[in-house]
Amino acid sequence: MSDGWHRPLRLHELARGPVSLALAPDDGERAAVAKRLGLSSLPALKAQLTVKPWLDGAEIAGRFDAIVGYVCGVTLEPFEQAVSGEIHARAVPAGSPNAPTEAGSGEMELDLEADDPPDVLSGDAIDVTEYVIEHLSLEIDPFPRKPGATFDYASDAKEESPFAVLKKLKDPKP
Template structure:
């Protein structure tokens, strides 16, 4: 049976706690934390962030999955106007302790990763999972790096006129000078 609770922000969970039967969390940072996250992610503002996170035992680590919902305000790269975007995303990852025999090994710089396969598990620094850190990381992955307000259309500026120093001299030439 999973332990259900509303966790404070920032939220961390130990592997031992997950191993005792899984943990279900509801995370919702307060206004001060929302402002700090918005600044960290380069947003104009972050009006809402809620996450339901589920931690289950996996090998000698944990599987972390969840749903995050947010309302972010970004600046349009075309019109320079601020606009709000809703985000509703699912995420899933696996974590292992550093001393795990299952942790990915870096062998001569080659991890032997399959680009089409699942992501390798994250290796924890200790025995604690930074749940709120993973929520922020996955929110960042959902942000459009080139935000565009709905309906905004980029218009190509006109080609610049000839700017050589001789172009200015052509304008000074008079008809009497020709010859």
């Protein structure tokens, strides 16, 4: 079993143009991703990405399809569910003039309609699998419920009014 799933792509590999990638981790890599994301299993994961030059960095776009193994929060039974999503991200090398600047003080303006700022790479390579794992983690249901599972709870204790409880405290029985 490997320690994870990695597919680095060096920025200089984009000099000739866009690079298309079909990614599919093996059994050990899927198990490592499932453990990392707190899933009971990850029976399938495939991603189709295109990485193209963007300014002095790269733009990653594509989609992923997965089958995720959950444990039902109601019945505690395992079940599987299909999950898919789109990937769109940008990255620039450290020291790039296009890297987002850290605002030390003052107000920060947010434009909810604007694209996210690019990620800053620590080296000259992009681990494209990290973008797949990140976007997969955003699609995972934090409170999975098996289809058809219902939560029916009926308390056995008779509910007393707060005043009845206070009366018992005032007039204790001998």
